[in-house]
Amino acid sequence: xxxxxxxxxxxxxxxxxxxxxxxxxxxxxxxxxxxxxxxxxxxxxxxxxxxxxxxxxxxxxxxxxxxxxxxxxxxxxxxxxxxxxxxxxxxxxxxxxxxxxxxxxxxxxxxxxxxxxxxxxxxxxxxxxxxxxxxxxxxxxxxxxxxxxxxxxxxxxxxxxxxxxxxxxxxxxxxxxxxxxxxxxxxxxxxxxxxxxxxxxxxxxxxxxxx
Amino acid sequence: xxxxxxxxxxxxxxxxxxxxxxxxxxxxxxxxxxxxxxxxxxxxxxxxxxxxxxxxxxxxxxxxxxxxxxxxxxxxxxxxxxxxxxxxxxxxxxxxxxxxxxxxxxxxxxxxxxxxxxxxxxxxxxxxxxxxxxxxxxxxxxxxxxxxxxxxxxxxxxxxxxxxxxxxxxxxxxxxxxxxxxxxxxxxxxxxxxxxxxxxxxxxxxxxxxxxxxxxxxxxxxxxxxxxxxxxxxxxxxxxxxxxxxxxxxxxxxxxxxxxxxxxxxxxxxxxxxxxxxxxxxxxxxxxxxxxxxxxxxxxxxxxxxxxxxxxxxxxxxxxxxxxxxxxxxxxxxxxxxxxxxxxxxxxxxxxxxxxxxxxxxxxxxxxxxxxxxxx
Numbered sequence: 001x002x003x004x005x006x007x008x009x010x011x012x013x014x015x016x017x018x019x020x021x022x023x024x025x026x027x028x029x030x031x032x033x034x035x036x037x038x039x040x041x042x043x044x045x046x047x048x049x050x051x052x053x054x055x056x057x058x059x060x061x062x063x064x065x066x067x068x069x070x071x072x073x074x075x076x077x078x079x080x081x082x083x084x085x086x087x088x089x090x091x092x093x094x095x096x097x098x099x100x101x102x103x104x105x106x107x108x109x110x111x112x113x114x115x116x117x118x119x120x121x122x123x124x125x126x127x128x129x130x131x132x133x134x135x136x137x138x139x140x141x142x143x144x145x146x147x148x149x150x151x152x153x154x155x156x157x158x159x160x161x162x163x164x165x166x167x168x169x170x171x172x173x174x175x176x177x178x179x180x181x182x183x184x185x186x187x188x189x190x191x192x193x194x195x196x197x198x199x200x201x202x203x204x205x206x207x208x209x210x211x
Numbered sequence: 212x213x214x215x216x217x218x219x220x221x222x223x224x225x226x227x228x229x230x231x232x233x234x235x236x237x238x239x240x241x242x243x244x245x246x247x248x249x250x251x252x253x254x255x256x257x258x259x260x261x262x263x264x265x266x267x268x269x270x271x272x273x274x275x276x277x278x279x280x281x282x283x284x285x286x287x288x289x290x291x292x293x294x295x296x297x298x299x300x301x302x303x304x305x306x307x308x309x310x311x312x313x314x315x316x317x318x319x320x321x322x323x324x325x326x327x328x329x330x331x332x333x334x335x336x337x338x339x340x341x342x343x344x345x346x347x348x349x350x351x352x353x354x355x356x357x358x359x360x361x362x363x364x365x366x367x368x369x370x371x372x373x374x375x376x377x378x379x380x381x382x383x384x385x386x387x388x389x390x391x392x393x394x395x396x397x398x399x400x401x402x403x404x405x406x407x408x409x410x411x412x413x414x415x416x417x418x419x420x421x422x423x424x425x426x427x428x429x430x431x432x433x434x435x436x437x438x439x440x441x442x443x444x445x446x447x448x449x450x451x452x453x454x455x456x457x458x459x460x461x462x463x464x465x466x467x468x469x470x471x472x473x474x475x476x477x478x479x480x481x482x483x484x485x486x487x488x489x490x491x492x493x494x495x496x497x498x499x500x501x502x503x504x505x506x507x508x509x510x511x512x513x514x515x516x517x518x519x520x521x522x523x524x525x526x527x528x529x530x531x532x533x534x535x536x537x538x539x540x541x542x543x544x545x546x547x548x549x550x551x552x553x554x555x556x557x558x559x560x561x562x563x564x565x566x567x568x569x570x571x572x573x574x575x576x577x578x579x580x581x582x583x584x585x586x587x
Contacts (some may be wrong), residue, residue, distance in 0.1 A: 060396075060440075103389050103390055103440075179475075188529065
C-alpha cells in the first residue's frame with residue numbers, strides 16, 4: 001500500500017533518498033504515476049510553501065525539500081511523459097541580463113516543478129532576445145523574470161518591450177520578482193504580475209492558468 | 212563650530228549626541244561607473260571620489276582601512292586576472308582549489324569587488340584542502356598603514372576596517388555558494404562541521420588578537436546576513452556563539468562591531484542584537500527588502516546603531532519624486548530624536564541613481580538633521 005503520508009513527510013524533511021525509495025515503492029505497487037505526483041509530491045510541496053509563508057521554513061529548508069521532491073519527480077517524469085500526461089503549465093524563467101543572482105529564480109523553478117509545471121530555465125544573465133526565442137520555441141504560459149539589483153531590473157522592461165516587438169506579448173503572461181522589484185514597477189513596465197516570493201509566484205501562476 | 216563627520220560618528224558610537232545626524236553616502240559605484248562611461252556630470256569632472264563626496268556634502272565612508280595582511284604558508288597562491296574575471300588558485304599538498312569572481316563591467320579594473328563565479332568546493336575531498344588553507348593562514352598586523360589611512364581620512368569620516376566573516380557564513384558565501392552550501396550541510400555534515408570548527412579556531416587564535424590589538428575602532432565583520440539565507444535558527448546555532456565572544460573581546464578594548472546589512476534582516480533583528488553587534492552598516496530597508504526602519508529601531512533601540520536608512524532604489528529615476536520626498540520625511544520621523552543613527556545609502560548610490568537626490572538629502576540633513584531631530 002503506497003504510503004503517501006510518509007512520502008509527504010520525507011519531502012518536507014528534505015530526505016531525498018527516502019523520497020526516491022517511497023516513490024519507487026509506490027510505482028512498484030502499480031500506482032499510477034500521476035496519482036503519486038498528485039497525492040504524494042505536490043501536496044508535500046504545498047505544505048512546504050505554507051511553512052515558508054508562515055516563516056516556519058526559510059530558503060534552506062525550501063531548497064532541501066525541493067531537491068528531495070526532485071528525487072521523486074525524476075522517477076515519475078519519464079512515466080508521465082510516456083503515458084501522455086501533460087504538465088499543469090509551462091514556464092520560461094531566467095534572471096535578467098547583467099544579473100548573476102539565481103537563488104530566487106532557482107527556487108521559483110523548483111517550486112513550480114513541485115506544483116506540476118514544466119520549467120524551461122534559461123539561467124542567469126539572460127538577454128531579452130533569449131527570452132523571446134524561448135517563448136517562440138517553448139510556447140510557455142508564463143515568462144518569469146528575476147533581478148536582484150536596481151541596475152539590472154530594467155532588463156525586465158527591455159524584455160517586455162522585446163516580446164511586444166516580436167508580437168508575442170499577448171501569447172504569455174509575464175511575471176517579475178526579486179528584491180528591488182515591486183508591484184508598482186511591475187505595473188510600470190507592463191508585466192502581468194509580481195510575486196514577492198516563490199510560493200507567491202506559484203500561487204499566482206496557478207490562478208492565472210487558462211481553465 | 213560644527214562637528215566633523217568623524218566627531219559625529221564617534222559621538223554615535225559613544226552614545227552621545229552629535230550636533231546633527233551624520234550623513235555619509237557610498238558613491239564609489241556611481242563614481243567609478245560614471246568615470247568609466249565618461250559621463251560624470253561636468254561639475255564633477257577632474258574630481259576624485261572624495262572630492263565629489265565633499266561637493267555633494269556627504270562624508271567619506273572610509274571603508275579602505277586595513278589592520279592586517281593575510282599571509283599563507285606552505286602553499287602556492289596564484290592570482291590570475293582575465294577581462295572581467297579574477298581567480299585565486301591555492302595549490303596545497305592536499306590538492307588545489309580555486310576561488311573565482313566575476314567583475315562587474317561597470318567597475319572592472321577599479322575595484323576588486325565582484326560576484327562569486329566559482330566556489331572551491333566541488334567534492335568532499337576539497338574540505339581537506341580548505342582545512343589545510345585555514346590552518347596555514349596568518350594575519351600580519353599593518354597598523355601603521357591603518358594609522359596613515361585614518362590621518363588621510365581626517366575629519367570627513369571614520370575608518371571602518373573590514374575583518375572577515377563568521378566561518379559559517381563564509382562557507383555559504385565563498386566556499387560553496389548559497390544553494391549548494393545547504394546541500395553540503397546535509398550531504399557532508401561531518402566535513403562541514405569540522406571545517407567551520409577549524410576555521411573558527413584559527414580566527415580565535417590568530418585573527419581576533421590582531422584585530423583586538425589594532426588601533427582601529429570600527430570593526431566590520433560579516434556581510435549580507437539575511438532573514439532567508441541565514442535564518443534565525445542557523446544564525447543562533449552557527450553565528451551567535453562566535454559573535455558573542457568576538458564582540459565581548461572587542462568591547463573590552465573599546466571597539467565596536469559592525470556588520471554590512473544590505474540584505475533583509477526582518478527575521479534576524481533579535482539575533483543581531485543578541486550577538487553583540489554595535490552597528491548595522493549599509494542598513495537596507497523597505498521597499499528594497501522587507502524590514503522597515505521602524506521595525507529595526509523598535510527592535511534595536513539604541514543598542515545597535517543604524518548606518519543607512521536610504522535604500523538606493525529611492526534614488527532611481529523610476530521612483531517618483533513625491534514619494535522620494537515622503538520617504539525621506541518618514542526617515543526623519545522615524546529616527547527622531549536621532550540617537551544611534553547615521554544616515555547613509557544602502558548599500559550604494561548606484562550608477563543610475565539621480566545624483567540630485569543625494570544633494571537633496573544633504574539639504575534635508577542641513578535643514579532638519581540638527582540634534583534632537585524634529586520631524587518636519
